[in-house]
Amino acid sequence: MTDSAIKKYLNERIPRYTSYPTAPHFSAAVGPQAYEGWLRAVPEDARLSLYLHVPFCETLCWYCGCHTSITRHRGPIEKYVGLLLREVDHVADVIGGHRAAHIHFGGGTPAIVGPELFGSIMTRLRQRFDFEPDAEVAIEIDPRRLTPEMADALGRNGVTRASLGVQTFDPAVQEAVARVQSLETTQACAKLLRGAGIKDLNVDLLYGLIHETVESCMDTVAGALSLSPARLAVFGYAHVPGMMKHQKVLDESALPTSDARLTQERAIGDAMLQAGYQRIGLDHYARPDDPMAVAQRTGQLRRNFQGYTDDPADALIGMGASSIGQLPQGYVQNAHHIKDWGDRIEAGQLATVRGVAFTxxxxxxxxxxxxxxxxxxxxxxxxxxxxxxxxxxxxxxxxxxxxxxxxxxxxxxxxxxxxxxxxxxxxxxxxxxxxxxxxxxxxxxxxxx
The missing domain is CATH 1.10.10.920 (Arc Repressor Mutant, subunit A)
Known part of the structure; x- marks a missing residue:
C-alpha cells in the first residue's frame, strides 16, 4: 500500500472505540434506577473490575483530555474520598460481595489522596469485595508528585502495577504544554515504586504534541526504555479545544502536520519493536512475557475505557465523578462535576446520570x-x-x-x-x-x- 493511500485517511475523525456505542451516544435514558437493576442482576459468580476515579491534580497540563480539577488544598480531596467511600458502600450494598479481579485507580492524579486516605480506600474495598489472590491493583502516577511515603503506602496496600505519565522528555515541548518533568525525576519515581515492591511499571507517551519532532520522539523513547517498563501506551495527542477549553492555549500552528504525526507514530513503533516489545493492537506495546502480550497471542485481549487490557472481569464498576461502568446490559456514567456527583452520593443515591442500554x-x-x-x-x-x-x-x-x-x-x-x-x-x-x-x-x- 502506498503512503498516498494511507494519507487519504489521516485527518478523518474516528472514535478510539474503547466502547461501542461510544460515549457521545450515552443519554439520560439510563439513570440510577436502571443501573441499580443492572447491578442486582450481576450473577453471584461474576468477576468484577473496579475503577475508581480521583479527579484532582496540582497543576493543569495543557494537552490534558481528562476530567480533572486543580487543587493544592487537602480539604476538597478529603471530602471527595469520604464521599467515594460512601459510594463504595452503596454499590457494595446493591451488588454484594462479588469477586474483584482487577482494581484500577485513575484520574487526575490518584496518588494525590496521600498514604492515609489511600489506605482507607483499599481497606474499604477489601472489606466490601472479595479480592482474588492474584487480583491486579493498578494506579496512574504523576512522577513529579510521588513521595517515598506514598510509594510505601502503595506497596503496603497491594498495588501490583503503576502507570507513569511521561508524554515527552523534550524540555521545549514540556514547557509548551505546562508539564516539566525530567528523565531523572521519572527514574527516581520508578526506583521508589520498585523499592516498594511494585515491579510492573507502564509508561504513557504522546506523539503529535506541539513542537514535537521525530528526533524528540526518539529521545523520549530512549528515556522511556531506560525505565525498563513492562508496557508502554503510545497515544496520538487529540487536539479538541471545542471540548477541552484549556487546549486553546496551545498554538495550533506549532502542532505537527498529519504527515509528521504519521512519521512520528511509525518511528516510535519501529523503535519499540527493535527493543523487543510486542505491538498490542493499535497503540500499546508489551514485553513478550507480559500478561497483555500473552492475552493477545491467545485471543483473550480486551478493550475498554482504560484502553487495552487482559482484565478477565465480567463487569466493570466505575466509582467517582465521571467514571464509566460496563455491565452486560449496557454502559453507565456518573455525573461529571464533582459537586453534582457528591450531591447525589450525599443523598444516598447512585450517581449515574447517563448511559446506554445495549440492543x-x-x-x-x-x-x-x-x-x-x-x-x-x-x-x-x-x-x-x-x-x-x-x-x-x-x-x-x-x-x-x-x-x-x-x-x-x-x-x-x-x-x-x-x-x-x-x-x-x-x-x-x-x-x-x-x-x-x-x-x-x-x-x-x-x-x-
Whole structure:
C-alpha cells in the first residue's frame, strides 16, 4: 500500500472505540434506577473490575483530555474520598460481595489522596469485595508528585502495577504544554515504586504534541526504555479545544502536520519493536512475557475505557465523578462535576446520570469492532451466527469495505476481515464501518493517526 493511500485517511475523525456505542451516544435514558437493576442482576459468580476515579491534580497540563480539577488544598480531596467511600458502600450494598479481579485507580492524579486516605480506600474495598489472590491493583502516577511515603503506602496496600505519565522528555515541548518533568525525576519515581515492591511499571507517551519532532520522539523513547517498563501506551495527542477549553492555549500552528504525526507514530513503533516489545493492537506495546502480550497471542485481549487490557472481569464498576461502568446490559456514567456527583452520593443515591442500554445489534457490532481493534482480524459470518442474526444483516457494511480494501486498509476472504500490519494504525477506520451511530461531520473525535 502506498503512503498516498494511507494519507487519504489521516485527518478523518474516528472514535478510539474503547466502547461501542461510544460515549457521545450515552443519554439520560439510563439513570440510577436502571443501573441499580443492572447491578442486582450481576450473577453471584461474576468477576468484577473496579475503577475508581480521583479527579484532582496540582497543576493543569495543557494537552490534558481528562476530567480533572486543580487543587493544592487537602480539604476538597478529603471530602471527595469520604464521599467515594460512601459510594463504595452503596454499590457494595446493591451488588454484594462479588469477586474483584482487577482494581484500577485513575484520574487526575490518584496518588494525590496521600498514604492515609489511600489506605482507607483499599481497606474499604477489601472489606466490601472479595479480592482474588492474584487480583491486579493498578494506579496512574504523576512522577513529579510521588513521595517515598506514598510509594510505601502503595506497596503496603497491594498495588501490583503503576502507570507513569511521561508524554515527552523534550524540555521545549514540556514547557509548551505546562508539564516539566525530567528523565531523572521519572527514574527516581520508578526506583521508589520498585523499592516498594511494585515491579510492573507502564509508561504513557504522546506523539503529535506541539513542537514535537521525530528526533524528540526518539529521545523520549530512549528515556522511556531506560525505565525498563513492562508496557508502554503510545497515544496520538487529540487536539479538541471545542471540548477541552484549556487546549486553546496551545498554538495550533506549532502542532505537527498529519504527515509528521504519521512519521512520528511509525518511528516510535519501529523503535519499540527493535527493543523487543510486542505491538498490542493499535497503540500499546508489551514485553513478550507480559500478561497483555500473552492475552493477545491467545485471543483473550480486551478493550475498554482504560484502553487495552487482559482484565478477565465480567463487569466493570466505575466509582467517582465521571467514571464509566460496563455491565452486560449496557454502559453507565456518573455525573461529571464533582459537586453534582457528591450531591447525589450525599443523598444516598447512585450517581449515574447517563448511559446506554445495549440492543442485540449493538452487542454484535461491539464484538466485531473489539476483535478488529484487538486482533486486527474478525470472522464476520461467525460473529453473526454466534449472535443469531440473519446471515445478510451486515451486507451493506461488507460492501462499504470495498473502498478500504481497494486502498489496502483491509483484506477480506470469505467474510474474514484482516487489517494488514502495514495499516495497523488505521484499524479504527476499518472498525468504523460497523459503527451504526457514527456521524463523521460531528468532529468530536480524534484524527485517525
Amino acid at each position: 442485540p445489534e449493538d452487542v454484535l457490532r461491539s464484538d466485531i469492532i473489539e476483535r478488529l481493534m484487538c486482533d486486527l482480524k474478525v470472522d464476520v459470518p461467525a460473529a453473526i451466527r454466534q449472535h443469531g442474526f440473519n446471515p445478510h444483516c451486515l451486507d451493506n457494511e461488507m460492501a462499504n469495505l470495498r473502498t478500504l480494501v481497494a486502498d489496502g486498509l483491509a483484506e477480506v476472504d470469505g467474510g474474514v476481515i484482516t487489517v494488514p500490519e502495514s495499516t495497523r494504525n488505521l484499524v479504527r477506520r476499518v472498525a468504523s464501518v460497523f459503527d451504526a451511530y457514527l456521524d463523521p461531520a460531528a468532529g468530536r473525535h480524534a484524527v485517525a493517526v
